[in-house]
Structures are given as structure tokens and as C-alpha cells.
Amino acid sequence: MTAPNNARTPGDTIENKIGVVSRTYARMIGWLVSVSLSALVAAFVLYVSGLLPSSLPVEAIPELWHLSASDYAAATNRTIGWQWITQIADGRYLVYLSLVLFPAGTMLLVAIASPLYLRARAPWMSLIALLEAAVLLFAAIAV
Amino acid sequence: MRTSLLTLLLIVSLASALVAEPVTTTPADAPATHASGTDQNDRDTVSPASTATAIASALPWWGWALLLFGFTTLLGVIAVIGGVGGGVLFVPIVSALFPFHFDFIRGAGLMVALCGALSAAPRLLRSGMASIRLGLPLALVGSAASIGGASLGLVLPTSVVELLLGISIVGIATLMIAAPSGHRAQLRSDPIASALGIRGNYHDSSVGHRVGWTVHRTGWALVAYIGIGIIGGMFGLGAGWANVPTLTLLMGAPIKVAVATSGYIMTLNSSAAAWVYLNGGAVLGLITVPSIAGMMVGTKIGARLLPRVRPRVIRRIVTILLVGAGLRSLVAGLIGVIG
Numbered sequence: 001m002t003a004p005n006n007a008r009t010p011g012d013t014i015e016n017k018i019g020v021v022s023r024t025y026a027r028m029i030g031w032l033v034s035v036s037l038s039a040l041v042a043a044f045v046l047y048v049s050g051l052l053p054s055s056l057p058v059e060a061i062p063e064l065w066h067l068s069a070s071d072y073a074a075a076t077n078r079t080i081g082w083q084w085i086t087q088i089a090d091g092r093y094l095v096y097l098s099l100v101l102f103p104a105g106t107m108l109l110v111a112i113a114s115p116l117y118l119r120a121r122a123p124w125m126s127l128i129a130l131l132e133a134a135v136l137l138f139a140a141i142a143v
Numbered sequence: 144m145r146t147s148l149l150t151l152l153l154i155v156s157l158a159s160a161l162v163a164e165p166v167t168t169t170p171a172d173a174p175a176t177h178a179s180g181t182d183q184n185d186r187d188t189v190s191p192a193s194t195a196t197a198i199a200s201a202l203p204w205w206g207w208a209l210l211l212f213g214f215t216t217l218l219g220v221i222a223v224i225g226g227v228g229g230g231v232l233f234v235p236i237v238s239a240l241f242p243f244h245f246d247f248i249r250g251a252g253l254m255v256a257l258c259g260a261l262s263a264a265p266r267l268l269r270s271g272m273a274s275i276r277l278g279l280p281l282a283l284v285g286s287a288a289s290i291g292g293a294s295l296g297l298v299l300p301t302s303v304v305e306l307l308l309g310i311s312i313v314g315i316a317t318l319m320i321a322a323p324s325g326h327r328a329q330l331r332s333d334p335i336a337s338a339l340g341i342r343g344n345y346h347d348s349s350v351g352h353r354v355g356w357t358v359h360r361t362g363w364a365l366v367a368y369i370g371i372g373i374i375g376g377m378f379g380l381g382a383g384w385a386n387v388p389t390l391t392l393l394m395g396a397p398i399k400v401a402v403a404t405s406g407y408i409m410t411l412n413s414s415a416a417a418w419v420y421l422n423g424g425a426v427l428g429l430i431t432v433p434s435i436a437g438m439m440v441g442t443k444i445g446a447r448l449l450p451r452v453r454p455r456v457i458r459r460i461v462t463i464l465l466v467g468a469g470l471r472s473l474v475a476g477l478i479g480v481i482g
């Protein structure tokens with residue numbers, strides 16, 4: 001199969017800049033994964049080893065994980081929404097914080113990509129990246 | 144390498160629990176009535192509490208965690224090669240094999256889909272096969288819709304959600320079986336694709352030369368992503384299950400570009416829906432963390448294998464997995480609705 005006629009455009013410089021944005025974005029995602037995964041493993045180890053005090057011992061969870069999310073929350077006094085942020089010294093919520101890093105980091109990276117696309121003279125991509133960041137922010141704080 | 148080390152640390156921490164003295168503490172503030180498995184919204188009818196407790200007692204917590212880790216490692220390899228995302232395999236299969244409530248499985252499924260996609264994304268973006276220009280506009284529509292889907296999924300009865308999940312997955316698998324494979328006709332960009340500069344080229348090692356590509360029907364694809372987002376969020380699947388068929392069959396993208404870009408779209412769609420599950424208390428660390436660790440390892444392996452696999456093989460693997468997973472969910476949902 002050969003390349004379509006419009007696969008290489010006169011704006012090859014812009015294409016190269018877009019490629020740079022993609023590689024930068026890829027590198028940032030790599031950092032996000034490393035940091036978030038490290039935090040996740042550290043928080044999980046602290047929780048399951050009992051090194052960090054927890055309002056819900058890990059051994060009790062198998063007796064409860066057949067409950068729906070709402071019943072489980074009621075049975076374990078689990079905090080719904082963002083109130084958990086005040087309790088991150090509690091092992092179970094520290095694990096939660098480390099899980100939140102993944103979508104939060106994704107939101108941050110797409111927001112960062114917006115000005116990068118603008119600098120690469122791709123204004124539509126910049127706008128779409130900004131809108132995507134706004135959608136993710138809405139999901140994080142308003143739903 | 145870092146992922147492997149972190150995973151090793153996780154395994155060691157789980158293994159250390161083997162020698163720890165077992166504690167049978169239950170939360171002091173857990174009312175006995177809540178463990179009965181009854182639910183005011185009729186959302187907990189899949190397994191009676193006594194059965195679930197008996198199954199859960201069959202293994203200590205770390206046994207379940209290790210089982211999940213091994214299982215999701217295998218799923219990770221298959222998910223990347225098949226381009227379906229971890230969620231579409233994780234949710235129906237884990238709900239069949241493990242005693243967790245469907246809410247937590249869907250929450251974990253979304254986190255698994257998100258983390259698996261993030262893990263594979265750097266390699267796929269650097270290879271030039273994943274296209275942000277192709278994925279970002281679709282992800283914008285899909286992630287907005289997935290917020291609505293996720294919110295709906297947490298209030299519908301479990302059996303109904305599972306039945307709809309089975310119907311959706313079997314439908315997609317049927318579409319892939321009926322569709323022509325591999326070879327693409329030359330395409331001309333539609334106006335939206337041209338305006339957004341959605342095109343590219345990549346080196347396909349399986350055919351030995353660079354392949355140029357562009358897409359068409361971008362407007363229709365954007366409309367399709369409204370439905371994909373709702374379904375992905377509702378069932379905790381992310382968007383991986385539908386990305387490849389939409390990108391190839393509707394838009395005409397090469398399957399390798401579709402598979403790679405699918406991973407990028409999943410990072411955004413799954414993020415949006417994951418917030419709903421996180422904020423709704425439907426993500427349980429003990430289920431989610433071993434699943435993520437396994438998926439991370441599996442997707443790394445899968446991403447290394449992807450450039451060397453022929454499109455026909457990818458397509459066959461995806462189809463078989465979707466049919467199996469879809470039928471299981473369909474039967475389980477029907478039993479729940481009728482029973």
C-alpha cells in the first residue's frame with residue numbers, strides 16, 4: 001500500500017512540530033505512569049502491611065466486597081466524594097489518593113498539551129485539548 | 144524496568160502477608176444488616192450474601208490479590224494486541240470468576256483500562272502509530288458522554304447493566320466478523336479531517352515499508368462516540384471495545400493505527416468515567432491495585448509484541464475474545480433479570 005496523496009503536506013514543518021508535541025506528550029505520560037505507579041505501590045504496601053493505621057483492616061474487606069458501592073460505604077463509614085482528602089493519614093484513603101493520581105495526571109497532561117499545540121501552530125488541536133481538560137475537570141469536581 | 148521493580152515490590156508485600164498473623168477484625172461500625180446483601184435499589188441481587196461470604200472465605204485476601212494480579216497480567220497482553228482495552232475483558236470475566244460486586248468490578252475495570260492505556264501510550268505515541276490528532280477530537284466527545292454513562296450505570300440494577308453489556312459486546316463482535324478485513328481502499332479526507340490535519344504515516348514492520356493514511360466520515364464518528372462514551376462509562380469498559388471497529392470500519396484508518404490510537408483515546412475516556420466511580424465510592428483498592436499492577440506488566444509485554452503481529456491475527460484475537468466475554472455477560476444478565 002502506498003501513501004495517499006495528501007499524507008505529506010506542504011506544511012511539513014508544522015507536521016514535524018506536531019510530532020514533537022506527540023513525543024513530548026508521550027514522555028510526560030511516561031513520567032505520570034512512573035510517579036503514579038510508585039505512589040500506588042507505596043500506599044498499598046503501607047496499607048496492607050499495617051504500617052499505616054487504617055479505619056478498615058484489609059482482612060475485613062473480603063467479607064464486604066460483595067456489597068454494592070452504596071451499601072459498602074454505609075457499612076464501612078466510607079467517605080463519598082472529595083471528603084476523603086481530609087483523611088489521607090488513614091491507610092485506605094492513602095491508597096485512594098494514589099489511585100486518583102492517574103485520572104488527575106491525565107487531566108493535567110492534556111491541559112499542558114493545549115499551549116504546546118498552539119505553539120506548533122495547530123490552534124484547533126489546542127482548543128480541543130483545552131476543552132478535553134475542562135470536561136475532565138468537570139467530571140472530577142462536579143459529578 | 145521500573146514497572147517490573149514496582150510490581151515485584153507489590154508481590155513481595157502480598158507475600159509478606161503470608162507470614163503475618165491473620166486478623167479477623169470487622170469494622171466496629173459495620174451494622175450487621177448491611178452485610179445481608181439487601182439493597183434498597185435492588186442493585187445487589189447477583190449473589191446472596193451468605194454465598195458471597197463463603198466464597199470470599201475460600202481464600203485469604205492476599206490469595207485473591209495474587210490471583211487477580213496473575214489474571215490481569217494475561218489480560219494485559221491480550222488487550223493491547225487485540226486493541227480492545229483491559230476493561231472490556233476485565234469486567235465480564237472477573238465478574239464471572241471473582242466474588243466482587245459488579246460496582247467494584249466496573250470501577251476497577253475503568254481504572255485498569257485507564258492505567259493499561261497509560262502504560263502502553265508512550266511507546267505507541269513514539270512509534271508514530273498512535274495519532275493524537277485522530278484520537279483527541281473523538282475522545283472529547285466520548286469522555287463527555289462517558290460521564291453521563293457512568294452516572295447512569297451506578298443507579299441502574301446490576302442485572303440490567305450486565306444484560307446490556309452482553310448485548311453491546313456481542314453486537315460489536317458480530318460487526319467485526321461481518322466486516323471485510325485488513326486491506327483498505329485509498330481514502331480522501333473529509334472536510335473535518337482535513338481541517339484538523341488528521342493524517343499520518345508509519346513504518347509497518349510486518350509489510351516492510353511506510354504506510355500513509357488518512358480518514359473519512361469524521362462527523363459520523365463524532366456522533367458514534369456519543370454512544371460509545373455512554374456505553375463505555377455505564378459498563379466500566381472505557382472505550383477500547385469500540386475504538387478499533389469505529390476507527391477502521393467507519394473512518395477507514397489502518398488497523399494498526401486504530402489499535403494504537405485506541406489506547407490514547409482510552410486514557411481520556413476512562414479518566415472521565417473513572418472520576419464518577421471514584422467519587423461514588425465504587426473503586427476498592429484491594430481489588431483495583433493488584434489488577435492495575437497485573438495490567439501494567441501485561442500491557443508492556445503486549446506493546447512490545449504489537450508491531451510484529453499481522454492485522455489478520457489481531458482481528459481474530461479481538462473477535463474471539465469479544466464473543467466469549469459478551470456471551471458470558473449476556474447469559475449472566477438474563478439470569479439476573481429473569482430470576
